[in-house]
Amino acid sequence: MNLPKSPLRTLQPGNGYRLPAEAYYDQDWFIREQKQLFRRSWNFVCETRDIKEPGDYLTATIGGEPIVVVRDESGRVRAFHNICRHRGAKLLDDQGNCNKIVCPYHRWQYQLDGSLRNVPQQVKQLPDLxxxxxxxxxxALANWQGLLFVNPDGQAAAFDDWLADIPDLLDAFEPSRLQVLCEGTFEFSANWKFYIENHVDWYHLWYTHPETLRMWGHHKGQMLQTGSHWASFEPLxxxxxxxxxxLEAINGLSERQQQNGAHLLFPNLTLFTGATYFATGVVIPLAPDRTQMRFRALVEPNQEIPADIAQIMLQAFQEITEVEDAGMTERLQATVQSDAFSVGPMTLDHEAPIAHLHDAYLAVFTR
Ligand code: FES
Ligand SMILES: [Fe+2]
Incomplete structure (x- = not known):
């Protein structure tokens, strides 16, 4: 593996805790991770519902790469590098609708299928163009149940192989059919990997969430690894x-799918499922010690939703993930640069998914 030039201080290994402390705060590590992990992975970017009409577009930065997804005139969704072919200016910002993509710098114009259509002063100034x-x-762009994923490099595994058994586990929710109940965004001051490790850490459920998750039988929970991903279910x-x-139950779910589900699509898409909802939470690295979480909950369409339910759901989500989970990751970030920081013994079963996560993460740097 290509380790950073700075001397490594390897953590005392617990049961499979493999990453050095630098992985959580070092800027060189962060940049290499952006290039070697995120630019070569399938990254969740948005849902098809976010770009419903021809001309609708949405921009994102994936592994430092400016990307735009757009629905063309024929209704087909496409993804491009959001970079002008003339001098490389960023083309579109945020999200919106356009009938052509016009570079603000010298106004080269592209059609929604990406083809270059018009170049000012072409005849005299660029006669050979x-x-x-x-x-x-x-x-590269892929669609699973209305969730759109992009892979800036196009070199990673074929999308279906990468998904592994996730469709068998979660297709029944049919998220593209559901309606949005609520959504929210928050930022926190910790490395994104601390958040993802916490997401697959079963041990903390009893102690970080003693009230908010008390209704779930953690001792009866079931965890599964599939490919680089992780899925879990626990009964009431x-x-x-x-x-x-x-809320109305989502149609067609098995008994297990009606339980409390928490899942990870490697590297950074968390999913939360239950009898009445399917939620996405994408964990976006902003800096080595700064991370954004974007959350959206989907529910069965065509139901009368009591007025306060969206607010209750959003508040519950924020209490669990922002106050409790992200709060703990900030406690790790606060100590990770200390010479005294180390990882000691880890629980046999409850923290084993962290070892799988590190395996998947490190494999990226050795392929
Ligand atoms: S950089 Fe886009 S038209 Fe010049
Ligand atoms: Fe948690």
């Missing part, structure tokens, strides 16, 4: 009401 040679550079404890009793 062949428009066909200078279309936008496409980015007898006598406890579910988290959202006022």
């Amino acid at each position: 062949d428009l066909d040679d200078w279309g936008l550079v496409p980015v 404890r007898p006598g406890h009401p579910s988290m959202t009793p006022d």
Whole structure:
């Protein structure tokens, strides 16, 4: 593995805790991770519902790469590097609708299928330019149940192979059919990997969430690894009401799928499922010690939703993930640069998914 030039201080290994402390705060590590992990992975970017009409577009930065996804005139969704072929200016910002993509710098114009259509003063100033040679550079794009993923490098595993058994486990939720109940974004001051490790850490459930997750039977939970991903389900404890009793059940779920589900699509898409909801939470690295979480909950369409349910769901989510989970990751970030920071013994079963996560992470740097 290509380790950073700075001397490494390897953590005392617990059961499979493999990463050096630098992985959580070093800027060189962060840049290499952006290039070697995120630019070569399948990254969740948005849902098809976010770019519903022809001309709708949404921009994102994936592993430092400016990307745009756009629905063309024929209704097909495409992804491109959001970079002008003339001098490389960033083309589009945020999200919106356009009938062509116009570079603000010298106004080269591209069609929604990425082809270059018009170049100002072409005849006199760029007489040899062949428009066909200078279309936008496409980015690999895949759709699972209305969730759109891009792979800037196009070199990673074929999308279906990468998904492994996730469709068998979660297709029944049919998220593209569901409606948005609520969504939110928050930022926190910790490395993104601390958050993902916490997401697959079963041990903390009892102690970090003693109240908010008390209705779930953690001792009866089931965890599965599939490919680089992780899935988990746990039943309600007898006598406890579910988290959202006022919502309609999603049709067609198995008994296990109606339980509390927490899952990870490696590297950074967390999913939360239950009898009445399917939620995405994408964990976006902003800096070595700064991370953004974007959350959206989907529920069965065509139901009367009590007015306060969206707010209750959002508040519960923020309490669990922002206050409790991200709060703990900030406690790790606060100590990770200390000479005294180390990882000691880890629980046999409950923290084993962290070892799998590190295996998947390190494999990226050795392939
Ligand atoms: S950089 Fe886009 S037109 Fe010049
Ligand atoms: Fe948690």
